Amino acid sequence: MSLRSVPAALPARLLQLVLGLFLYGIGIALMVLAHVGVAPWDVLSQGIASSSPLSFGLATNVVGAVVLLLWWPLRQKPGVGTVLNVLMIGPSAQLGLTLLPAPEGLALRIATFAGGMLLLALATGLYIGARLGPGPRDGLMTGLHARTGWPIWQVRSLIEGSALLLGWLLGGNVGLGTVAFAMFIGPLCGLTLGWFGIGRPQPAPRAP
Template sequence: MSPATTMVRRILQLAIGLFLYGIGIALMVRAAIGVAPWDVLTQGIARQTGWSFGLITVLTSFVVLLIWIPIREKPGIGTVANAILVGPAAEVGLLLVPVQTHPVLQVLAFAGGLALVAIATGLYIGARFGPGPRDGLMTGLHRVTGWPIWVVRTGIEVTVLAIGWLLGGNVGLGTVAFALLIGPMAQPLLRLLLVPEPVRKREVPEPAPANALP
């Protein structure tokens, strides 16, 4: 695959991944059986402020990026795109999908949203344009503190979950399901959807003329 073709694939994969991520979040929100910890925080802030879910998602992303400064984490194009695009994509999903009240439809909506988020994670991380704001916060704190990655991630998510719950966010079985399943679901997709580095042709020296002196 040529460098130009690889770049086109990376850009498309990033854009599609971020859009699907927002739609997946919306599906889980509309399932109304609990959402991911960061979305619990978003719901809680939305309930207290009256602001839209998508707007708070964007604002929260940029607040997290400010925390990157003291831990010296460097954002990529994908990091900024994530901060800007996931919130509007979630708003589109919330406009298209009504709140589910039947238990079967709730489970189906949540499962579909979880699957989309797993696929989207593989797509946008596999595009190699940089981690999302929340992922970068996790890896940055891991690098600065030296704590195991699982300790850092658990600490962050328990903190935002607790704040979101106190503010009125929706904590439920879906929250537990997300915590247990998103890692195992996303891991193989990360390997499958990783865009390989373009293969560079080796420079082959030109053969010496037949009449050249030894």
């Protein structure tokens, strides 16, 4: 049984969306504070922040906005969830970086990173489960897949590999956490999305 297959009312879906996006930013902040490597897109945001006057949170907003602009030639249609994704994750991540203490010692840093990744996976299930529009990076992936015919995994690898390389060249933090994120975030999100009825087979309709 999923926690909720389809949220019934729009206010409940909006609340679920906003909570998911806020927690997503906090999860990012925990992984950044752990300083053992971050996700590819966060490596890019770190790189931009380290080579410009922008904060990490604002750099995250800028990256999201640029990715959203790339939807235009791909004829993708954003939803309210897409726009709020661009607007909310950066500020919530910056809030977490401002308020949360940086862990000391390798064991605590690894635990902080793991906690951040688990929180991010839960947040992904929440905001995607609200069904109010994909994130800008997800839309770019599906749009390129539709336009090129390339397999989803190839498109995702190309996009995230490019973001990782550019972020690393700009000074972003690539480490074992980056590898761990690549290995475990898919299965974790598969679990949390299943809690909200995403990706589960639907029951066949009964014959009249």
